[in-house]
Amino acid sequence: MEDLSRIELTAGIIGGIGLGLLLGSEYSGRYATLLGAGLISIFIVVLGALSYQIKKKLGE
Numbered sequence: 732m733e734d735l736s737r738i739e740l741t742a743g744i745i746g747g748i749g750l751g752l753l754l755g756s757e758y759s760g761r762y763a764t765l766l767g768a769g770l771i772s773i774f775i776v777v778l779g780a781l782s783y784q785i786k787k788k789l790g791e
Contacts, residue, residue, distance in 0.1 A: 738777070738781065739781060742777040742781065743774075745770050745773060745774050746770070746771060746774030746775075748767075749767045749768070749769070749770025749771040749772075749774060750771060751767070752766055752770065754767075755767075
């Protein structure tokens with residue numbers, strides 16, 4: 732369970748950085764925006780996988 736918490740924390744940090752790059756005006760270049768969108772996409776995929784894994788564990 733501790734490994735799952737570490738993965739959740741890492742996913743949250745990646746999502747936060749991605750959101751900051753996507754919406755922030757500090758780094759308003761094209762590549763920073765694309766990087767932010769990519770990080771948010773990774774976050775959404777990881778969040779879905781974690782949700783599926785937890786739902787699968789609770790169903791057992």
